[in-house]
Amino acid sequence: MEEQWARDVEICLELGDRRKEFGGAVVPPTFGNTLFVYDSTDKLSEAVLNEQGSYVYTRGTNPTVETAEIKLAALERGEKCRCFSSGMGAISAALLNSLKSGDHxxxxxxxxxxxxxLINYLSKFNISHSVCYGTDAETIEGHLLPSTSVIFMESPSYMTFRVADLEGIASLAKERGIRTIIDNTWATPLFQKPLLHGIDIVVHSLSKYMGGHSDLIGGAVIASKDIIDTLFKKEFLLVGSTFSPYEATLLIRGLRTLPFRMLEHQKNAKKAAAFLEQHPNVRQVYYPGLPSHREYERGKRYFTxxxxxxxxxxxxxYKGVKRVLDKLNYIKIGVSWGSFESLALSPNTGQNERQLANERIAPGTIRLAVGLGPIERIIEDLEQALR
Incomplete structure (x- = not known):
């Protein structure tokens, strides 16, 4: 694991920066131009025919964005990466590339x-879906249909923080020719590498830990060369969810400190989770890093x-979560997560408890994003809000 960590740190700090190519610049230049010119018609034609490997128009390939993509692919141990203007842009591309009418x-x-x-919206195109709330391969196998072509997961899962059996699911899917897609935003490539466990496609919201400063929106798809090459020609170029080179510059900056920030997030979160677990006004804590988590042992196989x-x-x-959230001072109420600040919110809006029950989310659930501030301040704020 030490060797893997050292390699990941080197990737974040230096890989793809091409300093000799860019005049020795310690930080890669931001290529904000929309197009690239050529000396002749033949050279332009050649570039257009190989747009993935050439700089023609920033909607396709851009040197600054390419630097970020090189780093992300290497961190996930994938062959290639494409960045998008949002996490949903990346998820949309991964799903559209994997599905056709009649699929499940x-x-x-x-x-x-x-x-x-989005998955609900795809019913417009005769694409159906269902949900399996089990996370082991045996349970998931019982929910497969003859038309199932994609298994989509987050691990840990949204709001409930369940841990999926990646290797079991990947093996099951490969036997049946089903593509697997995982949203790996929670763990980042530093703490989980799904491609090494047989998953086909990894997607990320770059707005979270990868950027780390709450100042960029972006997404990424990482997979084999074959998948990314077909995705580039269709779901990337044609849909046009282009990642800005200015955002890419912010992402590259964020990646340089990612390993060090993640260690601090982990240290703070473990202390916060332990505090919450022993608090008399907390019914349950959902955190895969706690030994009491129902899938803690499984998580140890996948999370570093x-x-x-x-x-x-x-x-x-709703009254309970509102009472706690509205008393917070140091921890702010807001969406998103993964940056320096600590944030909290609830999936309970006061009008959706039936939906939460259907999705097996407890009505008293609060999501906490533990930031990089002093853990004493974070715990003190939780204590006074829960009192």
Whole structure:
């Protein structure tokens, strides 16, 4: 693991920077231009015919974005990466590349609500879906249909933090010619590498830990060369969810400190989870880094570390979560996560408890993103809010 970590640090700090090519620049230049010119018609034609390997138009390939993609592919141990203007852009491309009319998507446990919204929307194109709330291969096998062509998962899962059996699911899927897609945003490539366990496609929201500063929106798809090459020509170029070179510069900056930030997130989160677990006003804590987690042993097979996002449950439904959240001071109420600040919210809006029950999410659930601030301040704030 030490060797893997050292390699990942080197990737974040230096891989793809091409300093000799860029005049010795310690930070890769931001190529904000929209197009690239050529000396002759023949050279332009040659570049257009090989747009993946040439700089023609920034909607296709751009040197700054390419640097970020080289780093992300290497971190995930994938062959190639494409960055998109948002995490949903990446998820949309991965699904559209994997599906056709008449296909079925099997969702494993809880998925990000916008991902589920997209999968629901695909019914317009005669693509159906179902959800299996079990996370082991045997249970998932019982939910497969003859038309299942994609198994989509987050591990840990959205809001409930269940841990999927990646190797079992990947093996099951390969036997049946089913493509597997995982959202690996929670763990980052530093703490989980799904491609090494047989998963076909990894997607990320780059807005979270990868960027790390709450100042960029982006997404990534990482997979084999064959998958990314077909995706480039269709779901990437034609849909046009282009990752800006300015955002790519921010991402490259974020990646340089990613290994060191993740260790701090992990240290703080473990302390916060342990505090919450022993608090009398907390019914349950959902954090894969706790030995009490129902799939802790499974997680040890896949995670080499644990990020700062967790859930915990209080009593009283919407009134209970509102009472706790509104008393927070140091921890802010807001969406997203993965940056320096600590954030909290609840999936319970006061009007959706029946939906939460259907999705097996407790009505008293609060999601906590433990940031990089002093853990004493974070725990103190939790204590006074829960009192």
């Amino acid at each position: 998507v099997l969702c494993v446990s809880n998925l990000y609500f916008s991902t589920m919204g 570390g644990y990020s700062g996002l967790m859930g915990f449950e209080v009593t009283g439904g």
